[in-house]
Amino acid sequence: MLEYIALILICQLCGELLVTASGVGIPGPVIGMLLLFVFLLIKGAVPEGLEKVSSTLLDNLSLMFVPAGVGIMAHFELLGANAWPLMIAVFSSTVLTIVVTALIMQSASRNASSASSAMED
């Protein structure tokens, strides 16, 4: 199990190093995710220990956003008069994004699957 914790940290570290070296505006952990993904493609299966570590982390993913969320208390003053416009903008933009993404994805994949089943016929 310990070696897989190390593997995840190594992927993240390599991600950070690549980002710093190349100056691209993508965060290290996202590159780290891609590196681990490539590792899995090469390996062809998910080792049991890695499965254990990753499910422990991902089962508790919500918890990890709490410290940053509490940071809102440091911004009460700055928010001030902008709080309501921002709140309304966040709400409407998030709702519309979900609607647009879900509807396009659903109809696009429906078309794709009906096309492929038509070919099978």
Add this chain to the structure above:
Amino acid sequence: MNDILELWVYLSASPLLHLTLTLVVFVLASRLYRQLQLHPLLNPVLLSVTTLVAILYFTGTKYDTYFEGAQFVHFLLGPATVALAIPLYKQFDKVKKSALAIGLSLLCGSVTSVVVAVFISWLLGANTVSVISIAPKSVTAPVAMGISQQLGGLPSLTAVIVIVTGIVGATVGPLILNLLKVNDWSARGLAIGTASHGIGTARALQVNQVAGAFSGLAMGLNALATAILLPLMWNIVANYL
């Protein structure tokens, strides 16, 4: 009385107190959430954040002091993001099959998020710094902060907006998707991940493996798309103003 005060002074200066507090509040919030059959409006992140802000406010604790303890939890965000490779790998066959649909819907969702957020906040009279800070709101926090800084926004304000966006998406998202009768788990996951990054993904993972994998994928791709497209769009808009 003096002893208690001394103990408080000692404990509040050590990271142990606020780390413990974060975990205890979150465990209680999750328990309540589960007892009420995962009602989306009782999102544990929302519940924990409001409770912790109230506790810190009434004890007169500064955020920096709190964060000294909570940073150990915060640190795990990085490794957890890396670990999203596992559900993605497991669902890779499904992802490959609908690569085109994923690309198209993700791009449309990404642009919708930025355009609507910027337009409405500007329309309602938010100041320029706030309008810039809200633009990358659907992108995972570290990337969003980077974009915000690049365009002249306030990264710390962006971080807060990103978290609120995540909570809104995770709480309201499933209700909207039910209303729209979107039953396909891959479409549900992709929509939640595009709109509300890791907080939405955390919720999607709890509900369904496929939804979780697509949500994690959408989060990564949207970070990439917004990091490239937003500065370009911003330059075009700035040229006209």
